[in-house]
Amino acid sequence: GEVSATPEPNESEYLSPVSIGGQTLNLDFDTGSADLWVFSTSLSSSSIGQHAAFDPSKSSTWEDYPGASWQIMYGDGSGASGTVGFDVVEIGGATASRQAVEIATKVSSSFVSDENNDGLLGLGFSKINTIEPQPQKTFFESILPKLDQPVFTADLEDDAAGTYEFGRIDTTKYTGTLHVTPVDSSNGFWEFASTAYSIGGTTYQNSGASTAIADTGTSLLLVDDNVAQAFYAQVQGSQLSRTAGGYVYPCSAQVPDFGVQIGSSGFIATIPGSDITFAEVGQGTCFGGVQGNGGGGIQIFGDVLLKQYFAVFNGGNESFGIAAK
Numbered sequence: 001g002e003v004s005a006t007p008e009p010n011e012s013e014y015l016s017p018v019s020i021g022g023q024t025l026n027l028d029f030d031t032g033s034a035d036l037w038v039f040s041t042s043l044s045s046s047s048i049g050q051h052a053a054f055d056p057s058k059s060s061t062w063e064d065y066p067g068a069s070w071q072i073m074y075g076d077g078s079g080a081s082g083t084v085g086f087d088v089v090e091i092g093g094a095t096a097s098r099q100a101v102e103i104a105t106k107v108s109s110s111f112v113s114d115e116n117n118d119g120l121l122g123l124g125f126s127k128i129n130t131i132e133p134q135p136q137k138t139f140f141e142s143i144l145p146k147l148d149q150p151v152f153t154a155d156l157e158d159d160a161a162g163t164y165e166f167g168r169i170d171t172t173k174y175t176g177t178l179h180v181t182p183v184d185s186s187n188g189f190w191e192f193a194s195t196a197y198s199i200g201g202t203t204y205q206n207s208g209a210s211t212a213i214a215d216t217g218t219s220l221l222l223v224d225d226n227v228a229q230a231f232y233a234q235v236q237g238s239q240l241s242r243t244a245g246g247y248v249y250p251c252s253a254q255v256p257d258f259g260v261q262i263g264s265s266g267f268i269a270t271i272p273g274s275d276i277t278f279a280e281v282g283q284g285t286c287f288g289g290v291q292g293n294g295g296g297g298i299q300i301f302g303d304v305l306l307k308q309y310f311a312v313f314n315g316g317n318e319s320f321g322i323a324a325k
């Protein structure tokens, strides 16, 4: 069968209602990680705040995983940890009957303050699942055998709701060619080659990082530091601000279109300059949606890019595709 879950976009994330043991929580679907974890009643009430908290004792289908634990740290330095069990997880009609569910007993401050999400649902590859003593499957891997097509799609919008669908590719959701590239999942990510970029319509070859991951859990577009530097060299008044944590520029500045290659096929996915500003940081200064990856070997293509396109994640032949919409 196929399913759809409509994530409610909050400025930096896309949340979808997920039913776990009959309890509904809003989870942040994250193709850049592979743990399904939830706020739980084991957290302190000050950590829970306005979040929905999963209570295993109230689920008739909950099964403990004695002695198991998990601990995760994300690229932005946020993190969480806790214990593990299994339960029935249902998203928009697709059900994983015995899905590993990670109970948070500790969460970092950014998750406490982000009252929109009650946890994360990892859609990366389970080789990076953090459960000890044995990594467990993601929700997508659990339902894969039951799907008509071994795929899920992400159609993220800016201010309107986006949609994740499992098991089908809704061809009415995009126009023109679906540009598909093979994925190398050996690092646990939807990772592909990306060795070129464009600024204002002119294409250049990357000097540094030569791969990128499609990551719905990252808000920004994190490219090789040399590429970010080359881009902001063309934004009048831009500067790398340590206090802001990246490149800022006058909100009145003219921002050129920016594109990044998806796979070695040559397709350059472009973001209009007018969609590149991520936030105002005060005094007429704006923070850019394109930033450097801090020297890591992998570029991280997050929501700033993904929301411009319709994205297809194929777990059958391990490929990633995007199309205009």
Ligand SMILES: O=C(CCCl)NNC1=[NH+]CCN1
Pocket: 030, 032, 033, 073, 074, 075, 076, 078, 215, 217, 218, 300
């Ligand atoms: O952690 C990463 C980067 C992997 Cl290289 N993405 N996923 C995520 N989830 C919450 C913040 N970031």
